[in-house]
Amino acid sequence: MEDYNSIKSYPNKQMEQNESTDRISSLHDELLGRILSFMPTKYAVATSILSPRWKNVYKLISTLDFDDSLITSNAPQHHDHFKRFVNGILQQCKKTYIDKFKLNCENDNYENSEIGIWVRAAVMLKVSKFEVTIQKDVHCMLPLPKWFTQHLVVLKLDCSFKVRVPKFVKFPNLKVLHLKEVTIEENGTNGLNMVLLGCTSLEELVIVDTQTQNLPIGLRYEIQFSELMCKNIIVLTLDCSYTLCIPSVVVFPKLKILFLKGITLKSMPRSLVPLVYYRKQVNDYHTLNGILSVSPLLEELVINGCNWGGGNLYLRNPMMEKLTIEDGLDGPIDQFSNCTVLLNLSKLVYFNYHVGLAKQYVIQNLNSVEQAQLEVCFNDLDYDDEQDLCDTMLELIEGIRFCRSLRLSAQCTEALTSGAFELPIFRNLIELNITLGVHVNWKDVVLDFLNCSPCLESLTLVQDGMDTELDGNFLLEAELVDCVYSKLKFINIRNFQGLEGETKMLMYFLKNATNLEEMVIHWKSANKPVVFLNIQQNVLSVPYSFCRSIRKVRT
Template identity: 25%
Template sequence: MTNQKRTRVCSNPNTKRNISELPDELVLKILSFLSTKHAVATSLLSKRWKSVWTMVPRLKYEVKGNSYRSERFLDESLFAHQSHFLESISLTIDAYKDIGPWIRTALHHHHCHLREIKIDANYIARTKLPPEMFTCKTLVVLKLKGIVMDVVEPLTTVCLPSLETLHVVSSSRLFDSGSLRMLLSSCNVLTDLIIISKSTFYDDDVFDVSWCKTLVSLKLEGFKDVIMSRSNRISSPEAPTPSSLPFLKTLHASRMVNSKKDSFRRLLSNCPLLSDLALEEKTSRVLLNSDIAMPCLQRLSIITKVKDSTHLCKLLNSYISKLATIAPSFKYFDIHELLFDTRTCFCARVRLTRDPSTLEDARIFLRIVHLEMCIRSERSGKMLVHLLQCFINLKVLKLIKHVYEQGFLYVWEPPRSVPECLLSSLEVLEWRGYTGVYGDRELVSYLLNHALCLKTAKISSEPYVVGNKQQTLKDLAAMSRGSKPCELVLN
């Protein structure tokens, strides 16, 4: 039955005519979103489509296991592709592969136009990277992800004059300190750098941010420390220190096993455009103990363990109070907690108002108008109650339930008195991942019933969590609302 339906669709003359009448530019753009396997399959549609796929600018391959068939398809399609069109190649593999021949084919066959290489190898794949990958003069984006990655030969020559984006996520020590310095020092237009080590291979190394002064975004994980070389030291100790990272706007550093406050203090003092900063609490304390001028900082994220709601409020008060003086543009503060040792679970995010009339108020919590928070246990439910009582001017409340989280809010206890923000200021309520069971139902019912100024309530449930989604939506629609004009959006 399926084959017959497919035949009828393909044999429809109107369908053929409409597809054939599309301009080549649009057809190639559509095919670029498909895997190469599906793009090649379009060659069976008609004679007109037989070679269209060979002009697709992006090739995407998935090599599963040791399949001779998939490897042969990769070999043949790479050679058949028109050399003057390929701009990007992406390889996803799940077994040991020497990908060198494929990368060399792409580099040699399309050396004038290849701008992007992406390699994603899962936990059972051991990947060998050819040295030619690091001498491609047209390469703009290079993204490498895998548990075990090695360079076939030690890097002795690096030539990546066009590279703007470099992402390396691996548990193996892909580059030693010398090779990494040589690599980064040769990339004169590099703006986006991510190096994440999932093991301890970089524990003995420090990362010198002075290796690449053109960076706009930098994310590091698993190094010993982040430092700045003193090669730019000027003769007069009284003279101001020149900015070593004059373009850096985003800096995320975590799992620094032996970080020192002085190194981070010096680093942060030399990033005049820094607007997004993420650090572990032990590292971020340098902000509390220093008067570092950070004129452009808008967001601070810290990774820490939150004991209870009192501890959470103390963290909020300490950081916001300090940043209110050293970072005049400061707006957002995020707190993350570790989940399963390696991933971070979003815990809480607040946004401060920029209303000039409130900037002089010493009570920091009066300035918080936006709260996002994960709801996944009784502990988080108690934290929410405490925060609602503190943030008396709260206007937006977003509650989030991530797909991979298994916790439930089994019981939710309402506060003894209704928080003032519900009575006088809360206008927007959003809940993503609503389960419709246990404390979730009790909490959303309480919020809808007591939020007297609410204008919009948007609640989305997950079908794989909620047994009967239609019934859950009916229950939500039937709940009483304290604000009659409130628009309830359910999906």
């Protein structure tokens, strides 16, 4: 029997022969056409120069993908070549069916007529996926003929097109609809709602900055959802100044992602409150609560700058993993005044709460939260006394005591320190970011959080407009904190002023944090560089410092 080495030493003639064979070129034309359809049309056409075998293969592609971002030069002749290329391919296209037409124009050297010719040529085909992104403000009309809408599966428009909607338009196969910066031409047809009414298989709807023509100034467009359209929706994004109307019979059995920005949710009479909603809380019903109550699979919720008329808010979606609630630029800041927020989200991982402080929080389950960001605003007059304000803030903080990363704004620390408080133990907390308000001092909260965070590794302290002297002895006089001695690896100080008390605090961390790897100090640009140099010399003179890196950042 031959040994292994002798077998390897023999040349494998069959293998050499296989390696020299062009196996790709031997594939059937139809298969080669499908392969080329996965790449931009520019590259598909370029394969025609490989050999005579490839000369006409590109004509079998089922995708037309034109992207001027692939142009390597901004020279005018290169863009002229792109225009001729698109015109030539569209003229050569003899197919009656195209799987996808995609046009991406980032350059502004296009005339309205040129874009219009390309789009109308694509509309004449039976297209399954139609995607157009144009950076320039191009005034083109996109018609929606019957032969075009019946075959559409994906329609994505990110451009300033005007869309002319005929009466009784139907999209029987449409699953993805994106409208960004589009103008819907009404013509008495209630165009946008007519489009939505014709979508019976829609799974993903995204509407961003889309306008309706001929709408009176100051009047918000009322967008309406039908029961048939909502039954298959998985992703719903509305980022526009619309009023959303949800009939009582509508449910979202498949909805997983809901993003609402700038939306006004239309209220509903009590007599029309759906039976699926909790009858015991009929007085608390509003459209937002209604949507949440009929979305059992909801995984991600973003409410930004929306107006639902205030009232108690109930969040108890068992599948929700991400939650963001923000006032935004347009949302009323008093919607949470005198209301209760109930949170029972057993799978929630990310929690971003940036709104007015509620009157009361009922937190039944937020035990899975890993990252929490709290930024509240409040009116002292909404609370019985300062202790009541403190207790409300503490309710919210206690609810997220199992998180790994926590960020608190200046208003949070102001509310917390308005009365007597006792923090819970943050057993899982690794990263802490605290901003101190004008009336809050380091010693008011820092030591409490350090003592309650036994696993803390990263600490960020931000001063927000505090110009008073800090008594740095509050740490030196306290007992050594366990997490500082054994866990703390990173310290970030923002808005550092160079005051004596601040320097004492830095010295405390440098002397006692045995695992400290890096300290970053953001000092105010108004301070003279010589001030920081003196502080740096004092810091570096600490004889038992374990810190490996100290960096300054001027702000």
